[in-house]
Amino acid sequence: xxxxxxxxxxxxxxxxxxxxxxxxxxxxxxxxxxxxxxxxxxxxxxxxxxxxxxxxxxxxxxxxxxxxxxxxxxxxxxxxxxxxxxxxxxxxxxxxxxxxxxxxxxxxxxxxxxxxxxxxxxxxxxxxxxxxxxxxxxxxxxxxxxxxxxxxxxxxxxxxxxxxxxxxxxxxxxxxxxxxxxxxxxxxxxxxxxxxxxxxxxxxxxxxxxxxxxxxxxxxxxxxxxxxxxxxxxxxxxxxxxxxxxxxxxxxxxxxxxxxxxxxxxxxxxxxxxxxxxxxxxxxxxxxxxxxxxxxxxxxxxxxxxxxxxxxxxxxxxxxxxxxxxxxxxxxxxxxxxxxxxxxxxxxxxxxxxxxxxxxxxxxxxxxxxxxxxxxxxxxxxxxxxxxxxxxxxxxxxxxxxxxxxxxxx
Amino acid sequence: xxxxxxxxxxxxxxxxxxxxxxxxxxxxxxxxxxxxxxxxxxxxxxxxxxxxxxxxxxxxxxxxxxxxxxxxxxxxxxxxxxxxxxxxxxxxxxxxxxxxxxxxxxxxxxxxxxxxxxxxxxxxxxxxxxxxxxxxxxxxxxxxxxxxxxxxxxxxxxxxxxxxxxxxxxxxxxxxxxxxxxxxxxxxxxxxxxxxxxxxxxxxxxxxxxxxxxxxxxxxxxxxxxxxxxxxxxxxxxxxxxxxxxxxxxxxxxxxxxxxxxxxx
Numbered sequence: 001x002x003x004x005x006x007x008x009x010x011x012x013x014x015x016x017x018x019x020x021x022x023x024x025x026x027x028x029x030x031x032x033x034x035x036x037x038x039x040x041x042x043x044x045x046x047x048x049x050x051x052x053x054x055x056x057x058x059x060x061x062x063x064x065x066x067x068x069x070x071x072x073x074x075x076x077x078x079x080x081x082x083x084x085x086x087x088x089x090x091x092x093x094x095x096x097x098x099x100x101x102x103x104x105x106x107x108x109x110x111x112x113x114x115x116x117x118x119x120x121x122x123x124x125x126x127x128x129x130x131x132x133x134x135x136x137x138x139x140x141x142x143x144x145x146x147x148x149x150x151x152x153x154x155x156x157x158x159x160x161x162x163x164x165x166x167x168x169x170x171x172x173x174x175x176x177x178x179x180x181x182x183x184x185x186x187x188x189x190x191x192x193x194x195x196x197x198x199x200x201x202x203x204x205x206x207x208x209x210x211x212x213x214x215x216x217x218x219x220x221x222x223x224x225x226x227x228x229x230x231x232x233x234x235x236x237x238x239x240x241x242x243x244x245x246x247x248x249x250x251x252x253x254x255x256x257x258x259x260x261x262x263x264x265x266x267x268x269x270x271x272x273x274x275x276x277x278x279x280x281x282x283x284x285x286x287x288x289x290x291x292x293x294x295x296x297x298x299x300x301x302x303x304x305x306x307x308x309x310x311x312x313x314x315x316x317x318x319x320x321x322x323x324x325x326x327x328x329x330x331x332x333x334x335x336x337x338x339x340x341x342x343x344x345x346x347x348x349x350x351x352x353x354x355x356x357x358x359x360x361x362x363x364x365x366x367x368x369x370x371x372x373x374x375x376x377x378x379x380x381x382x383x384x385x386x387x388x389x390x391x392x393x394x395x396x397x398x399x400x401x402x403x404x405x406x407x408x409x410x
Numbered sequence: 411x412x413x414x415x416x417x418x419x420x421x422x423x424x425x426x427x428x429x430x431x432x433x434x435x436x437x438x439x440x441x442x443x444x445x446x447x448x449x450x451x452x453x454x455x456x457x458x459x460x461x462x463x464x465x466x467x468x469x470x471x472x473x474x475x476x477x478x479x480x481x482x483x484x485x486x487x488x489x490x491x492x493x494x495x496x497x498x499x500x501x502x503x504x505x506x507x508x509x510x511x512x513x514x515x516x517x518x519x520x521x522x523x524x525x526x527x528x529x530x531x532x533x534x535x536x537x538x539x540x541x542x543x544x545x546x547x548x549x550x551x552x553x554x555x556x557x558x559x560x561x562x563x564x565x566x567x568x569x570x571x572x573x574x575x576x577x578x579x580x581x582x583x584x585x586x587x588x589x590x591x592x593x594x595x596x597x598x599x600x601x602x603x604x605x606x607x608x609x610x611x612x613x614x615x616x617x618x619x620x621x622x623x624x625x626x627x628x629x630x631x632x633x634x635x636x637x638x639x640x641x642x643x644x645x646x647x648x649x650x651x652x653x654x655x656x657x658x659x660x661x662x663x664x665x666x667x668x669x670x671x672x673x674x675x
Binding site: 023031032033034035036037038039040041179180185186188189192193196197199200293295296297298299304306308309310311312 | 464465466467468469470471475479482487488511512513514515516517537538539540542543560561562563564565566567570574585588589590
């Protein structure tokens, strides 16, 4: 089988030269705001990644895992019955839900697990919100014989109980975090505390394009295969590039993953959909880019939900994976540069799209991805029937059945 | 205002290490923090670090997390932090604010530096602000005439230590171990080596923090460092005390034990 990944996919990026500067800055955003104790570890990860990404053996091994373990390339699926509700615009899904473990998270995890081995470390830790990154990390750890500890907010442990069981079955230890809002942000705090304590033996297998440099760059590069494949597949399927690409944005890894290969294609609109929860006015949302302000959270300068004294405001979303008051610095930069546009989708809109895709196409999407689907319905009506819209279906909805049963009274 | 330089000159003249105590503003209550810090100073603390309670204290262990959570639940704001500094500075101790960077960033670096100086504050310790990102804060602090303390860690390379100490005024904070705040049974052996490496890069005083909780450990650290920093151990006593008065008594007694320790070198 032909390789799906070339060294250029990791090492060479868009024509806009959109790599961060040596300090990890995307314009004003990114950088490192961490205890000095972690700087050597971050330097070590960055240096090893620099070597790995131009090492043909590393790229070959990553490619092999993506093909033979993760199940890449993932297909595109046209969804004409769903599209009828989008004013007839042609909607095409990138099926990351069909990867092994059921979400795009596996791409980054396999890359970083290989990196962990190169670093000579035997233990990985990770944070997880919806549990998808935790499951993917536990999976890769099992595959590569690494000790694995997953930090997960106590609230998320409850609403994603199925994923907690999966992680345990895969041999990981799951530590429920009872601090603060008991969700993703607090799981990240706890994972950093573990890392600074055990940094000699441990790699923090960060799950999204946020955090201190070099995580935003590494996670993006390992997720970028989504867009690389989708761009080629769209050309094969439709003979041209899509008019718009839609993705859900929590921390932003699936969105960067699909956006990145299209950044240089000026005719392609990039739309990110954040969780509007109960609506902007309710104060219960995760509209970091749409309604937040610039600050520092979890080691990077980016948009943050915060009060006027810099205290983080707890986010809300029905979808655990989007329930995060920060966002990756590259998204902050894409927003401010105008290259991408970010919008909110409420819990109710997302649940309607979730149900609609299930009923019209026989695909049960993750609640996270349902935000992108709801956004595509709205965008389709705006762009009209001639438009083609590519949506990142970042994960499958099996994990969300508890929430769906409660919401729909199933 | 008592400056850090005054404190360390005095300690040096006495041939002892300085004692630095930490307490978050608003803990156990807004007034209780001033009372506890005053007790610490009366019993021998030379420097008080007032913690600025922050929602995401990712360098702190369970004890400080708990205290900070209570302070935030009490409604502690930056105005309260500054009022606490004002109250504590009146005791004659050099008074610092220890804070994660985002609250200052959001409040405005110049404004915070100015208001801290007028409250009688001597400077800040900013554990998640690295030299690469520190320019704005150093300029604002210099303009307001307050000190900037940054951290070095056992993992720091000599090059990093140089970069950090170049940003420091007042003293350098040497983290004794790789980890988060909290009392430990023993002081990490890495601390002494780190202090030695730090001295190679600077003539500023070097203080050691993280994990120190009793007079024996204070004496051990005072043998090689210019200052001994204690936080979680004080907070633990206040958390465990059945009432405010017994909390103050316990804090006073620990401060006295530590003060004796830093003089034993």
